[in-house]
Amino acid sequence: MSNVLEIRGLTKHYPVGGAFARSLLHAADDVSLSIAPGETVGLVGESGSGKSTVGRCILRLEEPTSGEILLNGESVVAATSSRLRVMRANMQMVFQDPYDSLNPRIKVGELVAEPLWLSGIMSRKEADRKVAEVFDLVHLPTDTPLRYAHQLSGGQQQRVGIARALATNPDLVVLDEPTSALDVSVQAQIINLLEEIRQRLSPAYLFISHDLSVVSNLSDRVAVMYLGQIVEVGPTDTIFELPGHPYTRGLISAAPVEHPAQQKERLTLLGEPTSPVDPKPGCRLASRCPFVEPKCREGELPLQEITPGHSVRCRRYVEEHVDGVWDPEPTR
Amino acid sequence: MSDSVPGTTPLITIRGLQTHFFTQRGVAKVLDGLNFEIASGRVTGLVGESGSGKSVTAFSIMRLMRAPGRIVAGKIEFQGVNLLQLTEREMAKVRGEKISMIFQQPRASLNPVFTVKDTLLRVLRIHKGLSARKAQRAALEVLARVGLPDPAVVLNRYPHQLSGGMCQRVMIALAISCGSKLLLADEPTTALDVTVQFQIIELLKELEDETGLTQLLITHDLGLVAELCSEVAVMYAGEIVEQAGVHALFDQPSHPYTRGLLQSRPKPGARGELQSIPGRVPDLLAPPSGCRFHPRCPLAQSRCAEESPVPEIVGEGHWVRCHFWRDLV
Numbered sequence: 001m002s003n004v005l006e007i008r009g010l011t012k013h014y015p016v017g018g019a020f021a022r023s024l025l026h027a028a029d030d031v032s033l034s035i036a037p038g039e040t041v042g043l044v045g046e047s048g049s050g051k052s053t054v055g056r057c058i059l060r061l062e063e064p065t066s067g068e069i070l071l072n073g074e075s076v077v078a079a080t081s082s083r084l085r086v087m088r089a090n091m092q093m094v095f096q097d098p099y100d101s102l103n104p105r106i107k108v109g110e111l112v113a114e115p116l117w118l119s120g121i122m123s124r125k126e127a128d129r130k131v132a133e134v135f136d137l138v139h140l141p142t143d144t145p146l147r148y149a150h151q152l153s154g155g156q157q158q159r160v161g162i163a164r165a166l167a168t169n170p171d172l173v174v175l176d177e178p179t180s181a182l183d184v185s186v187q188a189q190i191i192n193l194l195e196e197i198r199q200r201l202s203p204a205y206l207f208i209s210h211d212l213s214v215v216s217n218l219s220d221r222v223a224v225m226y227l228g229q230i231v232e233v234g235p236t237d238t239i240f241e242l243p244g245h246p247y248t249r250g251l252i253s254a255a256p257v258e259h260p261a262q263q264k265e266r267l268t269l270l271g272e273p274t275s276p277v278d279p280k281p282g283c284r285l286a287s288r289c290p291f292v293e294p295k296c297r298e299g300e301l302p303l304q305e306i307t308p309g310h311s312v313r314c315r316r317y318v319e320e321h322v323d324g325v326w327d328p329e330p331t332r
Numbered sequence: 333m334s335d336s337v338p339g340t341t342p343l344i345t346i347r348g349l350q351t352h353f354f355t356q357r358g359v360a361k362v363l364d365g366l367n368f369e370i371a372s373g374r375v376t377g378l379v380g381e382s383g384s385g386k387s388v389t390a391f392s393i394m395r396l397m398r399a400p401g402r403i404v405a406g407k408i409e410f411q412g413v414n415l416l417q418l419t420e421r422e423m424a425k426v427r428g429e430k431i432s433m434i435f436q437q438p439r440a441s442l443n444p445v446f447t448v449k450d451t452l453l454r455v456l457r458i459h460k461g462l463s464a465r466k467a468q469r470a471a472l473e474v475l476a477r478v479g480l481p482d483p484a485v486v487l488n489r490y491p492h493q494l495s496g497g498m499c500q501r502v503m504i505a506l507a508i509s510c511g512s513k514l515l516l517a518d519e520p521t522t523a524l525d526v527t528v529q530f531q532i533i534e535l536l537k538e539l540e541d542e543t544g545l546t547q548l549l550i551t552h553d554l555g556l557v558a559e560l561c562s563e564v565a566v567m568y569a570g571e572i573v574e575q576a577g578v579h580a581l582f583d584q585p586s587h588p589y590t591r592g593l594l595q596s597r598p599k600p601g602a603r604g605e606l607q608s609i610p611g612r613v614p615d616l617l618a619p620p621s622g623c624r625f626h627p628r629c630p631l632a633q634s635r636c637a638e639e640s641p642v643p644e645i646v647g648e649g650h651w652v653r654c655h656f657w658r659d660l661v
């Protein structure tokens with residue numbers, strides 16, 4: 001079966017600095033990723049890693065600098081604006097801040113129905129029926145469509161956001177930090193809801209988050225981004241049990257313990273993410289990596305497949321690992 | 333007292349604290365008779381969701397409540413003095429020299445038109461009466477102490493020239509520069525990146541180990557509590573519903589809300605359904621009768637809606653405010 005989403009060499013650069021000081025912010029560099037029908041792929045990274053840029057390019061909310069994005073085999077990048085409108089019914093997005101992404105002046109039922117009949121997908125009557133159906137799917141009370149966004153709690157607002165995304169039966173839903181603005185107990189409700197929807201309608205999800213634990217709960221595969229590049233991608237279990245890239249290891253290690261008695265082996269990355277503006281050649285983690293060697297700072301580093309489906313962008317790991325295991329001594 | 337921590341003396345003792353919010357829609361009694369102690373030399377966690385009153389507690393201790401919030405009654409005792417009876421001038425001295433606070437948005441807490449040097453030297457000269465030269469030396473020392481790699485460079489920077497993690501280190505430097513006895517840390521790592529978050533936690537740990545700095549860590553994240561705290565109080569809708577040593581709280585959570593919070597955390601690398609707490613945090617303009625958690629509680633019975641539970645002892649230094657906590661164990 002062909003992939004729902006196929007991203008090949010996606011690159012997005014933003015010019016920064018004045019007209020004469022031309023610098024480029026590398027938001028995404030040569031990102032390739034595919035998602036199979038019904039699959040959930042987690043995209044993890046810190047702020048500035050480019051994970052949201054990738055999500056926004058997929059829906060062409062941003063124009064990619066170069067690269068190809070295929071939705072069910074059809075190019076999103078080359079689509080005309082009228083064709084894009086039709087294609088967008090098949091790819092939807094849920095945003096981080098549920099309140100900011102809902103128009104405060106329109107009742108939330110209308111908000112979900114309007115695009116359905118405006119785009120001619122269905123009649124007004126069918127659209128209203130669809131609203132009742134998707135609101136039921138996300139477990140909102142039956143009177144919710146008549147309410148305004150500010151009358152709902154954060155969790156309910158996010159349910160509306162999810163209902164809106166599902167109304168067109170999309171094959172792909174891009175979830176951009178859908179639980180980050182919510183309280184812990186509500187976050188669990190939303191994660192469970194996304195899982196339930198997946199079992200009933202099996203859309204493919206691209207789950208974008210800074211929180212590896214939240215992502216791992218839903219994802220079949222995880223891709224880790226750092227400063228515009230995917231540094232590791234693989235099945236969720238592999239990423240947690242046998243992470244290859246020092247950055248992935250750092251992320252896992254930085255997550256708080258689950259119990260005060262737990263002793264956790266810690267790998268500390270030095271300093272903070274460096275600037276994505278005009279990155280130096282070589283590995284982008286070099287200045288923070290405890291295992292850095294001079295060769296890490298040279299040339300381009302490809303993402304290399306270690307086992308089928310598990311790829312790592314780290315020269316030392318690729319050269320030195322034995323059956324995926326690599327336990328280097330810190331070099332500084 | 334039921335809520336004192338065994339083997340310690342309290343640095344702060346809060347009794348019957350009432351902080352109310354006077355809004356157009358009515359009076360929200362966010363804190364309505366809070367009793368709470370912060371044990372000296374320990375890191376105490378104050379855990380709750382948004383709207384639980386955890387930040388209001390800290391702002392009340394600092395007496396930084398702004399309208400529509402106001403402290404209406406109660407007592408906050410610190411080193412034998414009731415902070416609520418101090419003049420504004422005396423309180424300003426306490427804030428500079430005895431109790432400090434750091435916030436979620438470190439850059440927003442620093443004045444953007446002043447360099448780190450302006451801010452830090454001013455604090456050192458006013459509160460410690462140091463000469464310009466001595467203040468500069470002390471400033472460099474304290475910046476190095478909080479792990480800033482190049483103190484002399486950082487000193488001349490403006491907040492916007494520093495990363496979020498560096499700003500938080502500068503805030504911590506300000507907090508400890510005058511020898512504060514108590515640090516109130518309000519979600520100090522929430523706005524930071526994961527790898528940087530961990531570095532700040534390590535720094536706060538060091539400060540406890542090396543200088544015995546008493547800290548109140550306000551957070552929604554039980555993982556941070558497990559990392560850093562020795563005591564924990566769980567707050568729900570303006571009330572502390574459970575308090576315990578950190579191991580007891582994780583091993584034997586006795587309030588249904590505490591248990592719900594622990595179970596709703598996603599575990600790294602684990603899949604499957606999460607336990608969640610149904611419903612939402614109540615509106616404190618019209619809090620539920622009886623136990624404030626009863627509309628969301630799996631154990632609730634009719635008594636819970638009628639009668640507000642009083643603290644009951646679970647074990648040494650461990651108490652809970654629930655009628656039916658024994659059914660949970």
